[in-house]
Amino acid sequence: xxxxxxxxxxxxxxxxxxxxxxxxxxxxxxxxxxxxxxxxxxxxxxxxxxxxxxxxxxxxxxxxxxxxxxxxxxxxxxxxxxxxxxxxxxxxxxxxxxxxxxxxxxxxxxxxxxxxxxxxxxxxxxxxxxxxxxxxxxxxxxxxxxxxxxxxxxxxxxxxxxxxxxxxxxxxxxxxxxxxxxxxxxxxxxxxxxxxxxxxxxxxxxxxxxxxxxxxxxxxxxxxxxxxxxxxxxxxxxxxxxxxxxxxxxxxxxxxxxxxxxxxxxxxxxxxxxxxxxxxxxxxxxxxxxxxxxxxxxxxxxxxxxxxxxxxxxxxxxxxxxxxxxxxxxxxxxxxxxxxxxxxxxxxxxxxxxxxxxxxxxxxxxxxxxxxxxxxxxxxxxxxxxxxxxxxxxxxxxxxxxxxxxxxxxxxxxxxxxxxxxxxxxxxxxxxxxxxxxxxxxxxxxxxxxxxxxxxxxxxxxxxxxxxxxxxxx
Amino acid sequence: xxxxxxxxxxxxxxxxxxxxxxxxxxxxxxxxxxxxxxxxxxxxxxxxxxxxxxxxxxxxxxxxxxxxxxxxxxxxxxxxxxxxxxxxxxxxxxxxxxxxxxxxxxxxxxxxxxxxxxxxxxxxxxxxxxxxxxxxxxxxxxxxxxxxxxxxxxxxxxxxxxxxxxxxxxxxxxxxxxxxxxxxxxxxxxxxxxxxxxxxxxxxxxxxxxxxxxxxxxxxxxxxxxxxxxxxxxxxxxxxxxxxxxxxxxxxxxxxx
Numbered sequence: 001x002x003x004x005x006x007x008x009x010x011x012x013x014x015x016x017x018x019x020x021x022x023x024x025x026x027x028x029x030x031x032x033x034x035x036x037x038x039x040x041x042x043x044x045x046x047x048x049x050x051x052x053x054x055x056x057x058x059x060x061x062x063x064x065x066x067x068x069x070x071x072x073x074x075x076x077x078x079x080x081x082x083x084x085x086x087x088x089x090x091x092x093x094x095x096x097x098x099x100x101x102x103x104x105x106x107x108x109x110x111x112x113x114x115x116x117x118x119x120x121x122x123x124x125x126x127x128x129x130x131x132x133x134x135x136x137x138x139x140x141x142x143x144x145x146x147x148x149x150x151x152x153x154x155x156x157x158x159x160x161x162x163x164x165x166x167x168x169x170x171x172x173x174x175x176x177x178x179x180x181x182x183x184x185x186x187x188x189x190x191x192x193x194x195x196x197x198x199x200x201x202x203x204x205x206x207x208x209x210x211x212x213x214x215x216x217x218x219x220x221x222x223x224x225x226x227x228x229x230x231x232x233x234x235x236x237x238x239x240x241x242x243x244x245x246x247x248x249x250x251x252x253x254x255x256x257x258x259x260x261x262x263x264x265x266x267x268x269x270x271x272x273x274x275x276x277x278x279x280x281x282x283x284x285x286x287x288x289x290x291x292x293x294x295x296x297x298x299x300x301x302x303x304x305x306x307x308x309x310x311x312x313x314x315x316x317x318x319x320x321x322x323x324x325x326x327x328x329x330x331x332x333x334x335x336x337x338x339x340x341x342x343x344x345x346x347x348x349x350x351x352x353x354x355x356x357x358x359x360x361x362x363x364x365x366x367x368x369x370x371x372x373x374x375x376x377x378x379x380x381x382x383x384x385x386x387x388x389x390x391x392x393x394x395x396x397x398x399x400x401x402x403x404x405x406x407x408x409x410x411x412x413x414x415x416x417x418x419x420x421x422x423x424x425x426x427x428x429x430x431x432x433x434x435x436x437x438x439x440x441x442x443x444x445x446x447x448x449x450x451x452x453x454x455x456x457x458x459x460x461x462x463x464x465x466x467x468x469x470x471x472x473x474x
Numbered sequence: 475x476x477x478x479x480x481x482x483x484x485x486x487x488x489x490x491x492x493x494x495x496x497x498x499x500x501x502x503x504x505x506x507x508x509x510x511x512x513x514x515x516x517x518x519x520x521x522x523x524x525x526x527x528x529x530x531x532x533x534x535x536x537x538x539x540x541x542x543x544x545x546x547x548x549x550x551x552x553x554x555x556x557x558x559x560x561x562x563x564x565x566x567x568x569x570x571x572x573x574x575x576x577x578x579x580x581x582x583x584x585x586x587x588x589x590x591x592x593x594x595x596x597x598x599x600x601x602x603x604x605x606x607x608x609x610x611x612x613x614x615x616x617x618x619x620x621x622x623x624x625x626x627x628x629x630x631x632x633x634x635x636x637x638x639x640x641x642x643x644x645x646x647x648x649x650x651x652x653x654x655x656x657x658x659x660x661x662x663x664x665x666x667x668x669x670x671x672x673x674x675x676x677x678x679x680x681x682x683x684x685x686x687x688x689x690x691x692x693x694x695x696x697x698x699x700x701x702x703x704x705x706x707x708x709x710x711x712x713x714x715x716x717x718x719x720x721x722x723x724x725x726x727x728x729x730x731x
Contacts, residue, residue: 059619062622107628114625133629137635137639141639
């Protein structure tokens with residue numbers, strides 16, 4: 001057995017344990033910073049190992065390593081590392097300054113990595129549980145705040161329900177397909193002329209469970225409350241790595257075992273995608289809280305990314321992957337701005353609190369404007385290329401209606417993104433915000449540069465995404 | 475023949491004890507009957523040749539779950555008589571639901587047929603007739619699915635971290651033990667010898683001393699014996715009927731050796 005296939009995962013798990021031990025040994029109150037730095041180092045080392053890891057399947061076909069898994073793992077590690085950097089600045093004020101915080105982020109990321117290289121429905125479930133369970137705890141981490149407790153409890157209850165549905169779907173797929181392995185399921189599906197109804201129902205349940213994690217309409221109800229209540233770095237993390245991982249398994253399951261029955265599930269994905277895009281665009285308009293706005297925005301963005309899956313082609317998958325890359329960067333950047341929103345030591349999160357930021361802190365205002373325009377899909381910025389590629393794939397797959405809905409809803413969505421920019425630059429100024437710490441401005445500036453100059457790196461990213469998609473559609 | 479007798483004994487005791495779990499008046503008896511039911515179910519598993527399952531049932535359910543139940547029943551003040559109110563009222567509807575369920579189960583299992591080729595399905599046939607199912611399960615869990623097994627262990631670890639993170643609180647007023655300081659104590663820290671005249675009694679000498687200093691030595695710094703504690707204790711003491719005062723210097727024992 002080739003156990004070195006999972007070397008990155010093993011290294012991350014062991015360093016998580018070591019950091020936990022190191023945190024316990026240190027004095028309370030001092031452990032947070034050093035543990036965060038160690039976790040960052042562990043994530044970077046894991047990232048390097050991921051890039052170097054060989055291809056293949058191991059552990060009794062439970063674990064798969066290929067270009068696709070590698071792409072997704074690097075993406076989710078990047079998201080985790082960036083949100084960890086965001087947590088450093090205001091850890092004490094946000095009541096997350098305990099050493100368990102980075103450890104939980106590390107274990108959650110490990111779960112997303114396991115999901116990304118799942119070769120078996122059981123691996124999918126275990127990885128999903130590992131990543132979700134850690135996120136439930138992270139949501140309620142600031143346990144003395146009512147909103148955080150509410151967020152944690154709400155996400156836990158609804159997430160458990162979704163896990164139950166997913167598990168039920170997996171059991172149905174096992175019962176009617178005869179195996180849990182993707183390769184075996186693929187053969188079973190290909191071999192039968194008429195699909196058993198139970199397998200179909202199983203696929204739908206698996207889809208529902210994953211759509212819940214992706215907060216797709218109609219399984220999005222938890223998103224605004226949880227995003228608002230959870231500490232901002234946790235929200236930034238939730239919108240990054242776990243979504244990437246959920247997309248990873250969704251793409252892998254739909255392209256692999258159920259790939260030959262694309263016509264049967266395509267309409268379902270199209271409806272979910274269109275509903276998410278429209279809902280994300282319309283429901284965000286009346287929001288006054290920027291974290292809720294970001295929640296609806298993430299619902300919409302997941303809808304756009306889903307277009308690539310609906311296309312059911314390698315080109316569509318490439319579009320989804322590029323979309324996820326752009327979304328990850330602009331999302332973390334926008335959350336850096338939200339973390340920086342503090343006035344006289346207290347966090348503020350209303351959009352009107354940003355008024356006059358253009359004068360009081362032009363740098364932050366410029367960065368936020370870049371992220372907002374990018375999310376709206378304005379041409380030279382990162383968000384545009386993601387949208388371009390998924391729409392292009394949709395049109396090539398003759399999903400004209402879906403592409404049209406996508407374009408309409410991005411026009412609607414542009415309204416509320418641009419409104420944030422208008423508040424920052426043209427409204428009567430509110431009292432100035434506090435100066436932000438170096439870590440937050442580092443993330444903000446870094447992501448701003450990535451978003452603006454994404455066009456330079458588009459070639460390599462698209463090539464890597466192409467290779468990753470190719471690994472899936474062999 | 476022998477197997478059948480044993481089976482019926484186990485099954486009968488199982489059904490009886492399961493009934494007693496519901497019917498027993500004393501909740502502790504209910505839990506004890508539950509344990510009996512678990513043991514008999516384990517016996518049934520043994521007869522069926524599933525020795526691993528039997529042992530797991532005993533270890534997990536009797537060893538952990540039933541003891542936990544017993545713990546809950548005995549430690550928590552649950553009013554079981556109130557919970558049992560309305561049994562008469564809900565009995566008909568409960569019986570109806572149970573009856574419907576029974577009929578459905580009979581209908582479902584009466585038509586149960588095993589596939590004719592069930593013996594030939596490769597992964598259902600034991601790899602070798604002499605191999606025990608414990609060994610086979612061990613193979614599956616610890617060899618084939620070692621990756622999933624270890625990942626599940628991480629899930630449990632995360633759950634453990636979560637339970638601690640969300641509930642553990644530092645109590646600054648808690649009286650935690652500091653063993654080093656306790657060991658460093660000498661009699662002189664806590665004892666004070668007084669010269670008490672014959673027939674005068676201790677109260678006349680200022681009552682019993684409460685040695686603050688010794689608590690200071692034993693307690694973790696910043697917990698007991700801090701300034702806030704002293705203030706609180708002082709106010710409480712002045713309100714008390716018996717005023718404890720420090721004895722005058724002259725009454726302190728000189729010959730306390």
